[in-house]
Amino acid sequence: MIKLKDVDKFIDSKYQRTFILKGIDLEIKQGEFVTIMGPSGAGKSTVMNIIGMLDEPSQGEYYFLDEPIHKMKERKRSELHKHHIGFVFQAYHLIDELTVYENIETPLLYKGVKSSERKSLVAEMLDRFQMVAKKDLFPEQLSGGQQQLVGVARALIGQPKLLLADEPTGNLHSDQAEEIMKLFQKLNSEGMTIVQVTHSKENAAYGKRTINIVDGAIDTDSTH
Ligand SMILES: Nc1ncnc2c1ncn2[C@@H]1O[C@H](COP(=O)(O)OP(=O)(O)OP(=O)(O)O)[C@@H](O)[C@H]1O
Ligand SMILES: [Mg+2]
Numbered sequence: 001m002i003k004l005k006d007v008d009k010f011i012d013s014k015y016q017r018t019f020i021l022k023g024i025d026l027e028i029k030q031g032e033f034v035t036i037m038g039p040s041g042a043g044k045s046t047v048m049n050i051i052g053m054l055d056e057p058s059q060g061e062y063y064f065l066d067e068p069i070h071k072m073k074e075r076k077r078s079e080l081h082k083h084h085i086g087f088v089f090q091a092y093h094l095i096d097e098l099t100v101y102e103n104i105e106t107p108l109l110y111k112g113v114k115s116s117e118r119k120s121l122v123a124e125m126l127d128r129f130q131m132v133a134k135k136d137l138f139p140e141q142l143s144g145g146q147q148q149l150v151g152v153a154r155a156l157i158g159q160p161k162l163l164l165a166d167e168p169t170g171n172l173h174s175d176q177a178e179e180i181m182k183l184f185q186k187l188n189s190e191g192m193t194i195v196q197v198t199h200s201k202e203n204a205a206y207g208k209r210t211i212n213i214v215d216g217a218i219d220t221d222s223t224h
Pocket of ligand 2: 044045046166
């Protein structure tokens with residue numbers, strides 16, 4: 001599903017080139033549940049953003065579903081992102097001015113899904129996440145754990161093939177984190193491909209493969 005070939009990410013200033021990623025070779029198959037770990041500043045979020053098509057490599061090749069993303073124009077890339085990728089962020093990134101219902105609905109508006117279908121998809125998601133009673137509340141009226149559930153619901157509403165989560169439980173208490181991890185485990189058992197970044201060994205244990213990134217390169221890659 002995902003293939004990175006010799007990917008570099010660097011930033012050029014007048015006198016020097018600073019590498020954020022160097023020589024990343026990575027293959028992830030449909031149905032995997034992969035955890036990316038590594039020290040702060042190692043390049044984990046940069047890898048996630050490249051996989052999620054929010055950023056692009058400086059050099060190297062990226063294939064998603066066998067399509068060469070590195071050759072695509074911004075517009076085509078953003079179409080692929082919208083249709084195939086759900087992204088969950090550490091800081092939730094919900095829109096404060098929108099209700100729970102509207103936050104979850106947003107990706108469907110971007111995708112141009114028609115009103116009646118939007119209604120039924122959002123209703124289904126609210127039901128699944130047991131948030132029907134909270135649908136008219138605003139993010140600030142929810143606990144952190146509930147906000148992240150909305151973040152996950154929003155990531156899933158477009159029925160993506162790939163769920164990316166960059167430290168999704170970084171701001172949560174351990175019981176809230178466990179709820180999110182159990183949800184990921186269930187989604188993965190239903191076939192969802194998941195790549196998560198975490199600093200927590202407990203969270204990593206929910207995945208089936210752990211990749212360690214150190215100084216912009218893959219240090220270890222093990223299946224468990
Ligand atoms: N746009 C940018 N300009 C300059 N440096 C950047 C930019 N984006 C990232 N970096 C640098 O690249 C390195 C990797 O950043 P990245 O956010 O990928 O790390 P991370 O592994 O996700 O760290 P953390 O665990 O703290 O989230 C850091 O040193 C960061 O300062
Ligand atoms: Mg990061």
